[in-house]
Amino acid sequence: MEPLLTVDAISMIFGGLRAVDSLSMNVMLGEIHSLIGPNGAGKTTVLNVISGFYKPTEGKVLFDNKLIQGSNSSTISRAGLARTFQNVRLFKELTVLENVQIGMYALVKEGIIGTVFHTPYFRKVNKASVEECMALLEMVGLKDKASLRARNMSYGQQKVLEIARALAQKPKLLLLDEPAAGLNDTETFELIKLVRQLQGKGITVLLIEHNMRLVMNLSDRITVLNFGKKIAEGNPDVIQNNEEVIQAYLGKRRAYA
Amino acid sequence: MNKKVLRYLVFILLAAVILSIPGVMPNNYYRGLANLSLIYVIVALGLNFIYGYTGYISFAQAAFFGIGAYTTALLGVDHHISFWLALPLSGIMASLFGVLIGIPSLKLTGHYLAMATIGFGIIVQMLMQNWTSFTHGATGVGNIPGISLGGFTISSASQYYYFLLFFVVLSILVTWSIEHSNLGRSFKAVREDEIAAATSGINLTFTKVFSFALSAFFAGIAGGLYASMSAYISPDTFSFDQSIVFFTMVLIGGAGTMLGPVIGAILLTFVPELLRFMKEYYMALFGIGIVLIMIFIPQGIVNVFAKDGQFAEWITAKRTARVESPQKDL
Numbered sequence: 001m002e003p004l005l006t007v008d009a010i011s012m013i014f015g016g017l018r019a020v021d022s023l024s025m026n027v028m029l030g031e032i033h034s035l036i037g038p039n040g041a042g043k044t045t046v047l048n049v050i051s052g053f054y055k056p057t058e059g060k061v062l063f064d065n066k067l068i069q070g071s072n073s074s075t076i077s078r079a080g081l082a083r084t085f086q087n088v089r090l091f092k093e094l095t096v097l098e099n100v101q102i103g104m105y106a107l108v109k110e111g112i113i114g115t116v117f118h119t120p121y122f123r124k125v126n127k128a129s130v131e132e133c134m135a136l137l138e139m140v141g142l143k144d145k146a147s148l149r150a151r152n153m154s155y156g157q158q159k160v161l162e163i164a165r166a167l168a169q170k171p172k173l174l175l176l177d178e179p180a181a182g183l184n185d186t187e188t189f190e191l192i193k194l195v196r197q198l199q200g201k202g203i204t205v206l207l208i209e210h211n212m213r214l215v216m217n218l219s220d221r222i223t224v225l226n227f228g229k230k231i232a233e234g235n236p237d238v239i240q241n242n243e244e245v246i247q248a249y250l251g252k253r254r255a256y257a
Numbered sequence: 258m259n260k261k262v263l264r265y266l267v268f269i270l271l272a273a274v275i276l277s278i279p280g281v282m283p284n285n286y287y288r289g290l291a292n293l294s295l296i297y298v299i300v301a302l303g304l305n306f307i308y309g310y311t312g313y314i315s316f317a318q319a320a321f322f323g324i325g326a327y328t329t330a331l332l333g334v335d336h337h338i339s340f341w342l343a344l345p346l347s348g349i350m351a352s353l354f355g356v357l358i359g360i361p362s363l364k365l366t367g368h369y370l371a372m373a374t375i376g377f378g379i380i381v382q383m384l385m386q387n388w389t390s391f392t393h394g395a396t397g398v399g400n401i402p403g404i405s406l407g408g409f410t411i412s413s414a415s416q417y418y419y420f421l422l423f424f425v426v427l428s429i430l431v432t433w434s435i436e437h438s439n440l441g442r443s444f445k446a447v448r449e450d451e452i453a454a455a456t457s458g459i460n461l462t463f464t465k466v467f468s469f470a471l472s473a474f475f476a477g478i479a480g481g482l483y484a485s486m487s488a489y490i491s492p493d494t495f496s497f498d499q500s501i502v503f504f505t506m507v508l509i510g511g512a513g514t515m516l517g518p519v520i521g522a523i524l525l526t527f528v529p530e531l532l533r534f535m536k537e538y539y540m541a542l543f544g545i546g547i548v549l550i551m552i553f554i555p556q557g558i559v560n561v562f563a564k565d566g567q568f569a570e571w572i573t574a575k576r577t578a579r580v581e582s583p584q585k586d587l
Binding site: 051073074077082089091092094101103105108110112116126165 | 431434435437438439440441442443445446449450452453454455456457458459460461
């Protein structure tokens with residue numbers, strides 16, 4: 001297997017804080033890779049570096065064998081890297097369908113003439129993209145909500161809508177930032193099924209999550225961060241039995257006197 | 258009576274009313290006012306792109322309107338260039354300035370950008386007033402050639418009305434087309450959440466600058482029409498105050514809706530005139546009216562007609578538009 005995403009010794013320094021400290025990791029093509037760690041470990045910062053919100057202080061990020069650090073998020077997105085947000089960021093006043101259509105923005109070439117005159121070519125392209133978006137909505141179970149506004153969706157529906165919008169970009173790599181936060185058990189179960197389905201379609205997933213059941217259930221490999229440093233990496237079994245990981249989450253085992 | 262028939266009836270009634278306006282108006286003063294309102298509709302539709310759809314406050318619209326007007330006027334008077342060539346050039350000239358003001362929008366947001374657009378507007382007006390050798394200065398430009406269409410010269414106010422109506426309908430159709438396209442959605446995405454828009458692959462630079470340019474293009478075309486219709490223009494028409502009026506038109510009518518700016522522009526042109534019987538109090542009354550509208554229908558007047566500003570959708574709804582056009586909300 002070859003890596004789709006390579007994070008090579010990146011550091012992110014905010015003032016005096018080393019939020020990420022020379023982190024290196026590979027996300028292999030086709031795998032579900034989780035990034036976990038206690039609160040404040042720097043997980044979201046890593047995601048923000050990868051998706052182009054931050055330029056890392058040091059280090060390189062390679063996606064699909066191309067350097068992407070320092071590119072803006074629009075360019076990175078067009079290269080095939082889609083993401084969702086910890087606090088859902090939808091286009092709230094727009095409809096569910098429009099949200100997904102915007103995800104497809106860079107792939108749909110309507111042309112300026114087509115846009116102004118709604119030429120037959122425009123109609124064809126537009127119809128095809130609407131159909132694709134509807135298929136995505138069907139997959140996440142929001143097809144019958146297509147014409148409603150995003151702000152009227154429940155929190156769980158908003159979370160999967162965000163995933164649908166990310167999928168509309170036809171990404172090679174999907175970054176999910178705490179997709180299960182705030183979901184109930186049924187919704188979490190549906191989410192697990194959905195992520196597996198995506199893997200089946202050949203999408204590589206990098207997941208940040210606090211729900212350990214979901215992480216252990218889904219992940220092929222896990223990277224554990226603490227205070228911006230990688231403390232462990234491996235499959236779920238290895239991670240669950242790693243002394244340092246247990247310490248990071250639960251604290252140091254006391255010596256019994 | 259089913260909905261479809263009702264829809265056609267409303268449409269026909271609306272068309273009849275619009276077409277009969279010049280005949281109904283009591284005198285040429287009111288016909289002139291009707292023509293002016295049509296020009297303002299185009300300006301307001303333009304402003305709606307940047308403010309209503311893209312979510313950036315711009316007080317430069319009167320400046321773009323002025324740049325369009327001066328382009329047509331100066332080309333016609335000083336260079337004897339035909340209206341039909343000058344008009345598109347007016348739109349292009351204004352949109353070039355739109356690009357210029359769009360560039361700071363990449364760094365500035367909210368109030369700061371609003372301040373920058375005010376500054377731009379004032380500079381433009383200053384240039385019109387003081388660059389006498391080029392703009393004819395504070396006395397303005399007179400004797401602007403009128404419009405002739407293959408031998409037929411548009412002369413009466415009524416003829417101008419139908420001529421301008423053509424441009425208004427065209428502007429509305431273009432607005433509708435853009436609203437229901439990838440480009441229109443990208444504007445709205447930037448308005449709703451820039452970060453999410455960027456991660457969805459939308460090029461923020463292009464989108465913002467293009468929206469400003471499009472706004473300015475509409476204003477420039479309207480300016481060209483205005484110059485040719487009134488035959489005389491002067492710098493004081495294109496003031497900051499006028500930008501505020503354009504902004505209010507969009508706001509009162511309903512920003513981010515297709516028909517909101519149309520309704521706003523017509524109302525704000527006519528209502529002050531209809532209130533003139535109040536003598537010196539008329540502007541105060543007008544101001545109170547605007548405040549009341551902002552308090553009770555902050556989304557704009559268009560939302561009185563249909564929920565969520567979907568009046569236009571209702572009128573134009575057609576076979577395939579079902580999925581595309583959100584019809585109702587929860």
